[in-house]
Amino acid sequence: MRLLLPEQRQLDDLFDLYDSGTPCLRGGLVLSTDGAVAVDGGSRPLQGPADKAVFAALRAVCDAVVVGAGTARSEDYGPVRPAAPARAWREAHGRSPAPLVLVSRSLRLDPTARAFSGDVRPLVLTCAAATPPDGLREVAEIVVAGDDDVDLPAAVAALHERGLTRLLCEGGPGLLTDLVRAGLVDELCLTLAPLLVGAAPTLLTGPLAAPVRLELVHLVDGGDGSLLARYRLT
Numbered sequence: 001m002r003l004l005l006p007e008q009r010q011l012d013d014l015f016d017l018y019d020s021g022t023p024c025l026r027g028g029l030v031l032s033t034d035g036a037v038a039v040d041g042g043s044r045p046l047q048g049p050a051d052k053a054v055f056a057a058l059r060a061v062c063d064a065v066v067v068g069a070g071t072a073r074s075e076d077y078g079p080v081r082p083a084a085p086a087r088a089w090r091e092a093h094g095r096s097p098a099p100l101v102l103v104s105r106s107l108r109l110d111p112t113a114r115a116f117s118g119d120v121r122p123l124v125l126t127c128a129a130a131t132p133p134d135g136l137r138e139v140a141e142i143v144v145a146g147d148d149d150v151d152l153p154a155a156v157a158a159l160h161e162r163g164l165t166r167l168l169c170e171g172g173p174g175l176l177t178d179l180v181r182a183g184l185v186d187e188l189c190l191t192l193a194p195l196l197v198g199a200a201p202t203l204l205t206g207p208l209a210a211p212v213r214l215e216l217v218h219l220v221d222g223g224d225g226s227l228l229a230r231y232r233l234t
């Protein structure tokens with residue numbers, strides 16, 4: 001991998017490169033060069049070695065991994081289990097293990113799903129109108145923010161109250177769009193995979209009230225045909 005921009009910097013360590021200030025909510029996703037985030041319903045065909053490395057780095061430096069329930073269901077999300085280098089980096093930086101945070105309006109969640117099988121208790125952000133299925137309270141902390149829909153600013157504030165201030169949202173596009181619309185996203189870390197897909201879903205699911213300008217923080221040549229771009233939303 002090679003840092004293309006800014007030109008004067010060396011790429012020493014991917015974890016340090018992606019470590020963020022706090023509080024920070026960033027989206028971390030991989031997309032095809034024509035903007036698709038899935039092929040045949042999953043993101044795996046888009047992921048090359050560089051994306052896997054940046055995915056690990058983004059997780060290594062965050063306090064919590066936030067994901068929409070749709071993605072957790074369709075990709076059979078498991079708990080956050082960093083590999084040895086990420087665990088070592090976290091320990092050296094005094095970061096406790098990051099929980100998985102699911103966002104769900106309906107609470108249509110299976111308590112026996114892999115997402116609830118880890119050592120770190122996951123959180124579920126939902127609204128008062130949703131009824132938890134049997135067994136969910138036993139495997140997750142349910143945080144209610146909003147009455148009929150999830151109040152995303154209140155949900156993010158609830159995470160901050162728990163000391164979770166460096167938030168990584170891994171998608172999907174439904175949740176990411178709502179977070180961008182609510183003005184809650186500080187950064188986007190995008191892997192541009194060298195692939196054309198020609199099909200939805202794309203990064204965002206619908207129009208924004210006005211275009212959001214992005215400032216390029218860095219650009220990395222992934223070495224496998226991909227580009228890793230980190231943007232700040234202004």
Ligand SMILES: NC(=O)c1ccc[n+]([C@@H]2O[C@H](COP(=O)([O-])OP(=O)(O)OC[C@H]3O[C@@H](n4cnc5c(N)ncnc54)[C@H](OP(=O)(O)O)[C@@H]3O)[C@@H](O)[C@H]2O)c1
Nearest residue numbers: 029030037038043068069070071104105106171172174175
């Ligand atoms: N390329 C990538 O990096 C990447 C990353 C993630 C996902 N994906 C792909 O994206 C596709 C899934 O897209 P998607 O848009 O359905 O994903 P999603 O945003 O993860 O799922 C939508 C569901 O998440 C919950 N949700 C989302 N926004 C919410 C909000 N503001 N308030 C409350 N609940 C909210 C709702 O769950 P309930 O139905 O439980 O209420 C909603 O039905 C899959 O094909 C997946 O592979 C790709």
